[in-house]
Amino acid sequence: MFDPAVFAQAGTVDPAQIMQGLADEDPRVAMMMKLMQSQQAPSTEDKPDERDDLIADLSERLDAAETRLVKMTRVARQLHDANAVAMGRLGRLAAALGACGLCWGDDDLCPGCRGRGGVGMVRPDPVARAALIGRREPPTRQHAATGH
Ligand SMILES: [Zn+2]
Incomplete structure (x- = not known):
């Protein structure tokens, strides 16, 4: 008992x-x-929980955001690489033309030229010039004046 x-x-x-x-x-x-x-x-399996829908929605949005992030990261990397190639090419062109490779004379605060780095600031690099333009010498003032 x-x-x-x-x-x-x-x-x-x-x-x-x-x-x-x-x-x-x-x-x-x-x-x-x-x-x-x-x-x-009461059985909770009978009626769907509203939180399940919310979790599913948030999960889908998170997946989409991650996909966009991966895509944006890839694009950013491509842009970074393209920028590095362009900057290298621009630097070689500046050297070939005797210009400041940092600002081309556009920046008065440029640590390389203080804004005086336009084309012809320094003697052009003959190797860079030959690689980009060819072996032809730049026209002298006399040739430029007569047009020959
Ligand atoms: Zn400069």
């Missing part, structure tokens, strides 16, 4: 344990407990 006093004396009064003890003794109590448990815990 179930004796609540035993539980109380032991100092372990657990209502669930007491109910289980009653259910073990009386099948009607067991039936009633089953009924109560089924009413207390």
